Amino acid sequence: MIRFNNVIKKFGEKPVLRGFNLHVHPGETISLVGTSGAGKSVTLKHMVRLLRATEGEVLIDGVNINQIDGKALEEVRKRFGYLFQSAALLQWLTVFENVALPLRENRKFPEREINERVERVLEKVGLLEAAEKLPADISGGMQKRAGLARAVVTEPDILLYDEPTSGLDPVTSRTIDELIATLQKDLGVTSVVVTHDMISALTISDRIAMLHQGTVLEVTPPREFLQSKNEVVRGFLDSQCINPNFFDDFPERMLK
């Protein structure tokens, strides 16, 4: 579905992605983990052409997104929902208006249907009460959820999450994880989750990709990931006190 073929990305002289290969299968949830500055956000931005690869190709269902523009690019972007690290809500619109924005701007929907749809997703993320509040008046976790509602309201088939749980307390983080898993189940979307929260990565993903210095070290299902012999992976897991028996101790009800 999404395929990175030997992507090289340089900012000036500085390489950030160096020969990046990744294949995201339809319908799966894949987590990209790695230290800060590993190039996770940059990878995500390549998928919607917010950044352009210096070399190599990024294919979305076989279409090289670096070579299209205008309407064609818009069509591809319509298939994506993107949750930004900072939620990126427009500050002068209420939560409701923010979520309604992509529908209203697309001109295709009558106002009644927009209201129905927005209320439906707001209910799903538990923000119906806060619908008339401004982003500045709600907590960080609520902003993330509002950003999530805006990302899914257009019913995209690919969802990109940039650190959905960073900066949130552990309890709220798990709520967001559950939300991601639920959306995945209900909508059958393909999800790419950037995170350095290992609990989140292990519980919601079908596969985990470890990024290191601009390349993918390994892509494996969570249980194999825990057993990895790779030094970088081990270091990353140890730093968060995750041992290979993680799943034995983890409350069953929280697994997907």
Add this chain to the structure above:
Amino acid sequence: MITREPYQCPACTSLFARWGHGGLFFMQQMGQAVLMTGKAVMYIPLMFGKRNRSEVVYQLFFTGIKSLPVLSVVALFTGMIFAVQTGMELARFGQEVQVGGAVTVVMLREMGPFMTGLIIAASVGSSISAQLGTMTVSEEIAALEIMSIDPIRYLVMPRLVALLAMMPLLTLYTDVLAVAGGAIIGFTQLGIDPQAYVDNAVQYATVKDLYTGLIKAFCFGAIICTVACHTGFATTGGAVGVGRATRQTVVTSFLVILITGFILTKLFYG
């Protein structure tokens, strides 16, 4: 594409090479800025559409009505200062009655558009730049692009409309108040009858003085919008970057307004 990567000057050692890259960078920025405004002009016919109406109205209000208090004070005092200075000189020749003409012509031709331009650049321009800059660094612009909402239509066009419409109107307002300020000084300090002041003003000021001034104001509006929006979108580096962009906007607008003002004056009167 509005979101873009910062220009990276290749590491070069020679001073001339660096100047060359600086020059290229400058030209590139200018080109991008002008293209952006051009695109915003193409979107102007959509200003009455359902999606843009409310934002356009809000920007008109924000640019026009909100600027009135500061402009009123500045205009009144500029007229008064000008009348005091010219009045003193003219009084030496017993010609103080000419103050009306002097104040009116200078305000219409130069000072009106110029003062209005500077004040709007410093207030509205800096606020546009800070807002768009903050939106850029917090990824809101990128979010708009992914939702296929063109930031030029959604954000630039309403601001352009507001500035193009309001700059001439505000300039006219400044002109009128400054002339009134001159009349107050004339009446209280120089002993000129207000009727004589107005007669003198009407005798010397021409329609050309008026419309060249308003054309200037219109151009300054386009300049302020172009500089503020472009600098805002080019912001990188968090809160510090927003501060830098705001400062850059005010400085650049001032310089471009000054230079353009000179060129237009030469065109009209040179």
